[in-house]
Amino acid sequence: MQIFSCPFCGPRPEYEFHFGGDLGNHRPEGFDAVPDQKWADYLYFRNNPKGMAREVWMHLTCGEMFSMTRDTVTMEAAPGEALAEGQP
Amino acid sequence: MADRSGFWTTPPEALAGEGIVVRLLPPVPQIMVSGDLDGFAAAHGLPPPLGLLAATAGPRYALRLARNRMLAVGIGLDPAAGGWVDGAALTPMTGALAVIGITGENAMALVARATAIDPRRPSASAALMFAGATAALCRHDGGLRLHLDRGLVPWLMSWCAATDLFRAPGN
Numbered sequence: 001m002q003i004f005s006c007p008f009c010g011p012r013p014e015y016e017f018h019f020g021g022d023l024g025n026h027r028p029e030g031f032d033a034v035p036d037q038k039w040a041d042y043l044y045f046r047n048n049p050k051g052m053a054r055e056v057w058m059h060l061t062c063g064e065m066f067s068m069t070r071d072t073v074t075m076e077a078a079p080g081e082a083l084a085e086g087q088p
Numbered sequence: 089m090a091d092r093s094g095f096w097t098t099p100p101e102a103l104a105g106e107g108i109v110v111r112l113l114p115p116v117p118q119i120m121v122s123g124d125l126d127g128f129a130a131a132h133g134l135p136p137p138l139g140l141l142a143a144t145a146g147p148r149y150a151l152r153l154a155r156n157r158m159l160a161v162g163i164g165l166d167p168a169a170g171g172w173v174d175g176a177a178l179t180p181m182t183g184a185l186a187v188i189g190i191t192g193e194n195a196m197a198l199v200a201r202a203t204a205i206d207p208r209r210p211s212a213s214a215a216l217m218f219a220g221a222t223a224a225l226c227r228h229d230g231g232l233r234l235h236l237d238r239g240l241v242p243w244l245m246s247w248c249a250a251t252d253l254f255r256a257p258g259n
Contacts, residue, residue, distance in 0.1 A: 001204050008155045009140075009213040013204035016217050061215035061222050062154040084155075 005079035006059040007066045020056035022047045023067050048072075056083070099245040105254040107194035112241055113233075116147075116187040117164035122157045124175035131174070132163055140211035143227040151214040151224045151235065159185070159214075159224060159235060186238040191231035194253060199225070199232070201251050219247045 002014040028034040028042055047053065050072060057068050057080060066080035102111040121128045125137065129150060137152035137159075138144055148162030165180040172178075190198060196207060202219040205211075214224040221244065223236040236244060248254060 009211045009215075011206070011209065012211070012216075015204070061217060062213045063157075064155060 002075060002077070004057065004068065004077055006062065006064050007080045007082040008064045009059060009062055012059065012061075016059060016061050018058045018060055020058050020065065023054040023056050099242040099249075101245070103245060103248055103254050105192075105194070108190070108192040108198060108253055110198070110245070110248050111189045111191075112245075113187045113189050115182050117162055118181040118185050118187075118235070119160040119163055119165045120153075120157065120179040120181045121150075121160050122177040122179075123172075125152075125156065125158050127174060128160065128176045128178075129158075132160065134160055134163075138214055138226050140205065140214050140216060141207055141225060141227055141232075142210070142214070145229050149226070149228075151226055153213060153215045153224060161187075161235075184238060185235050186241045188234040188236060188241070188244065189228075189231055190234060195232050198248065198251065198253055201253070202247075219244060 003011045004014055004017050005011045006017075025042060028038050053070050053072050055068055055070060056065060058065050059080075064080075065083050067083055068080045069078040070076070102109065104110075128134070129136065134148060134150045135144075137150035139152055146162075150161065151159045153159055159181065164182060165178055167180050170178045170180055199205075199207065199218075203216055205216055214226055215222060216225055217223075218225060218234060218236070221236060221240050223234050225232060225234050227233075234244075
């Protein structure tokens with residue numbers, strides 16, 4: 001059982017968390033003006049790095065969205081960092 | 089119309105095993121509060137909201153569910169009076185959330201089967217995944233109280249009954 005750390009609740013078992021994608025994968029602005037390749041990048045292409053990855057995760061029980069740095073080789077995960085401004 | 093009630097088993101509202109009793113309590117007044125938690129607690133004389141497995145007693149207490157959300161227990165709310173009130177969004181939860189009392193010396197053994205949390209490590213939020221369902225858990229009057237979606241009570245009772253805590257020896 002891997003333990004992840006929610007910025008609000010602290011360490012909790014991995015099954016309480018849900019993966020939210022790469023950190024910084026922002027939805028393109030502009031609707032029809034956005035080229036197909038940019039939509040495809042946003043929707044379907046992932047960074048999938050070997051090593052350190054910056055990701056968005058959600059703690060399902062408290063609803064906190066946060067960023068987490070995780071090593072995809074060793075599975076070591078740093079404590080989550082709150083995404084909301086001004087939150088510890 | 090055909091009577092189909094026999095198609096479905098009716099789960100018990102209480103289960104007893106060796107050193108453990110799980111019982112669905114009569115409806116407990118509850119309000120979900122989002123927003124100004126300190127203001128609501130002060131206005132209603134509530135103690136600070138509790139985190140995971142924190143101890144409380146008596147009919148009135150509050151459980152922290154999230155950074156800006158708590159469950160006020162022991163206070164009822166007319167549905168017409170809900171909504172945005174003095175900086176907090178209030179939702180009556182008495183019907184939505186059942187409260188299950190878990191008592192006996194083996195109460196924590198059930199927790200050990202239902203979750204992988206470390207019960208010795210405090211957590212700011214009382215919310216957790218209990219037997220796969222989102223719920224809130226605290227110690228209350230020497231036992232445990234689990235606040236759970238009322239529609240999931242039959243599932244939880246079935247799940248509890250399937251654990252070895254309630255199975256008869258040899259089954």
